[in-house]
Amino acid sequence: MTTHTDPTKRHQAVLLFDVQNGNVNGDPDMENLPRTDPETEHGWVSDVCLKRKVRNYVQATTDEGIFIEHGGAPLNHKNRDALLEAGAEPKKATSEERANARQIMCQRYWDIRMFGAMLATEVSIPTLTGPVQLEAMSASVDRVLPVDVSITRGVVTKEEDLAKERTMGRKTLLPYALFVSHWFFDPFRAKDTGVKEDDLALLWEALEWRMWEIDRSAARGLVSTRGLYVFSHDNPRGNAPAHKLFDLIRVERDQAVDAPRSFGDYTVRVADDGLPQGVTLTALVEARQGVAA
16 A cells, blocks of 8 residues: 555645646636636636546546546435435434445445545435535636636527527636646545555545546636645644645746746646655655746
């Protein structure tokens, strides 16, 4: 068992990813504009978006079950199936039967074991918080300026529009943005949900680069993982606070660059000589220290 895939250890990770000429996470309440911090104008990508990418990768490439899936069975049906398997009558299940159904759900669905789930629906099973958590919003290193461009379509939808030569539309994209995302793994919650080494290895595998490869589209642009650094603690309670570890990885824009347009406009510095005692750093995707890559 490698250190960074050991579910009995506490882990924190820094994920660096960028987007070129795309909209990685549009806001449906803002006509799908790229999400931004209204005060700083830095770009945002939601935790829900990133977890969706991981779920899609796991579902597409493995036999693992996914609870929160696109177009899948209603959640009430999945809860009901677990309660029936636990020998319960769904509407009259006892506390013990609901707890047994909760364990069945953890065994059946990879994303419940890892991310947890809100299971208190009409067919209720005790809700659980998963061992893998991340920030509500991953922020870009620099301010972003979304660009709104016009597009045309040479066909029409309605017969009465046949005389028209074309119809117009719009899309909004980011020319470039580099994002930093922070991830957390709690071994005590992992024990509760039954996380195995393979589950944790699958998470890192998705984040390394593979989850982007099965999610390509013109609208999202070119999204790539540029760095993935995992801090692992000897003590399951932790050997150092997360923020001190995250501060060891610094991303700096080159002073000569006013408007970043590639990852080469940045330098990533990893102060691995400042690791606290009992903490191991594993660079799964690494930009060479002190060098823009």
